[in-house]
Amino acid sequence: MPRRPRIVTSVAVGRGQTCPVSITEAPDRAGEPAAPTIPRGWAALVGVLAVAAAVAAGQLVAGLLSPASSPYLAVGDAVVRLSPHWLVEFAKAAFGTADKPVLLAGMAVVIAGLAALAGIASRRHPGPGIAVVVALGVLGLGAVMFEPSFSPLDMLAPTVSLVVGVAVLRWLHGLALAAADRPGEAVRPADVSRRALLVRSAAAVGVASFAGGAVGSWLGRGAGDLRGPVTARIAAARLTERAPAIPASAAFPEAGTPTFLTPNADFYRIDTALRVPALAAEDWSLRIHGMVDAERTLTFDDLLSRPLVERPVTLTCVSNPVGGDLISTATFTGVDLRDLLLEVGVRPGADQAFSTSVDGWYTGTPVDVLLEPGRGAMLAIGMNGEALPLEHGFPVRMVVPGLYGFVSATKWVTGLELTTFAAKDGFWLQRGWAQRAPIKTQSRIDSPRGFAELPAGRVTVAGIAWSQPTGIARVEVSMDGGPWQDAELATEVSGDTWRMWRAEFDVAPGGHSVRSRATAADGVVQTATEADPVPDGATGWPDVAFSVR
Known part of the structure; x- marks a missing residue:
């Protein structure tokens, strides 16, 4: 390494005496080649691609093993659960039924922004980018662990997500650093090859992330044929109460009204689920417990072995504004809920049926309404002649005529506890909504x-x-x-x-x-x-x- 010439001077050490001292300066680094630095655009892209790969890997593993373990969706669920009341109402008012896509898109924008900034901060060294990827991974892992349906297997998806994110960032960062220009040096053929490799690698990561995320989302929605066999079994079951025929004079579609029965594909959907639970009928069960004389657990076969009823019911959402479209009508098939409650024996003092969903949602329904003769409350398994659609509660949901859905219409229901309103608060009651909510004229x-x-x-x-x-x-x-x-x-x-x-x-x-x-x-x-x-x-x-x- 070249050094500057030695400088010799003298220092007085006594009267009339001097001592020569030599000092050698630190190496002159001005002439050395500057350390390579990744261009800002490429650095930002490396960060975004690494995080995209992490999200896609988590989504894919979750789709294969446990849809509830998707770290991306788990974070979204946590946002829904923890958001203050005013923010929830603002989102519903501003975006209506599009609030879930808007939430997920907003999360994607924020995460991409953080990833880009992390990449820019890692132009010379991958440390800052790795720190951000690890922080996001830990956030996803924590969100999954606090999901209501968490099991140890659910840790696999967020763990894979974190590992993939770090590995991809280190790999792409190394390629980008090797391909970066070095000031003062001419471009060599090897540099061109490195840049081509970087472009191909970045494109491959982008395509793989998109494909993996899409496949994981498809698998997570329950792409298998869960409903077909159930529709056939419902059609073959014993029906003791048939819905009245719908006359042509029951609607004026030629004048602009809806058809009397709403097609399943057009039926409004309001719930807090960012992912639609995909639970096979044979894996479903309902536990009726609490203030009852005889606790009972029902399987789907138990429901099919009971007398089935068929009833047309209009459902409407409490969030529906005056003149709004959050209202639909279908013919539901299921089991009379009043009969079930009478069989298990509701104890005196129980004024709330606290229902829980497979996705962790919960609400309370007045017991006196469920036990009201002729009210027609149901555990529904069919809708308009077929099994319930996945997004409308397959395999089983509650339907209670005359009550807004937020206190009665639990989808994917798996628990029903007879208790009191003083003991437990429903999901929306905790957020400022009413305890009892009869539908208004x-x-x-x-x-x-x-x-x-x-x-x-x-x-x-x-x-x-x-x-x-x-x-x-x-x-x-x-x-x-x-x-x-x-x-x-x-x-x-x-x-x-x-x-x-x-x-x-x-x-x-x-x-x-x-x-x-x-x-x-x-x-x-x-x-x-x-x-x-x-x-x-x-x-x-x-x-x-x-x-x-």
Whole structure:
């Protein structure tokens, strides 16, 4: 190593005496080649690809072994569980049924941003990037361990995720460092080869991550045929109560109302599950316990051996705003829940049936409603002539006519504890919603749509109304603030279902506004008082503006 010339000087050590001293300076590194540094763009890409590989590996292993062990989805579940009430309500109001995709996309953006910053911080040494990957891996591992359905096997997916993330980061970082330009040196053929290898490797990691994540997600959704055999078994089971035939006059689809029965693919979905549980019917069981005379555990075969009932029921979400679309109707097949509770013997003082789901969700349902004769509460196993869709609770869910779903309609139900409201709080009760939530008398205008432009002449106004389990006796419509006019009601099928209506008006060209109100069979009139969904359902009259040309 070249050194600067030695500098000689003298230091006085006494009167008239000097002592020569030689000093050698530190090596001059100015002439040495500078250490290679990865360009910022490539450094950021290395960080993003490493984290993407980690997420994909975790998703793939989870899909193969245990969908509940996906670290990415477990973190999302933790966000849902731990989010403050105001944030949950903001997300529901802002994004509606798209809140889950928005949450997962937002997580992806944040994680990618952290990964890019970690890569940029690792332009010379992989240490900062490795630290971030390890921190994210530990976060995913912790989220999985705190999942309600955690088992030791679930640790495998987040562990593999962490190892893959670190390994890919070190590998790509080494390739990127080797391919980086060295200031003052000419580009050599070997440098070109290294860069080509880096490009190919980065592309391979990206493709493998996308494919692995996609396959893992597909496997995690239960891609196997879980429902087909169950549909056949339901069709062959003993049916002791058949749903009434749905007459053509039960709906006015030609006037703009929905069909009376909602196709399964169009049925609204509201729940907290980021992953749809995929539980085989033969692996399902329900434990009924707590304040009962005889605790009991039921299998799916036990349900099929009992008398099955078939009932049309309209379900609506408490988050549904006035005029909203979070309402659907289906014919459900299942076992009468009241009969089951009478068999196990509910003890005096038990006022809450605390149900839990395979994904850890929980809520409380009033026992007096479940035991009410004629209420029709069910453990449903079928929907519109087939097994329950996975996203609607397969293999078994609760259906309780007349109550909003957040206190009654537990999907993927696996536990039912008879207890008291003083002893336990349901998921949404802990977040500011009501303890008891009977469905309110409501109506909705489906036609004309808001801000529609219609030809002059006679205009048909049509919609739906509901007041389970009482039923609808009357719907009135007012055009431009004028007198209320009775609408024509469709044929009633059941008090547990919605009822269609329509009315006609002669309207002149210009802007118009129409509103509706319903009256239940017990005389309760839909209130004009406007209220938000929190804590027990929205109220008010729907009002639609449109124009006539």
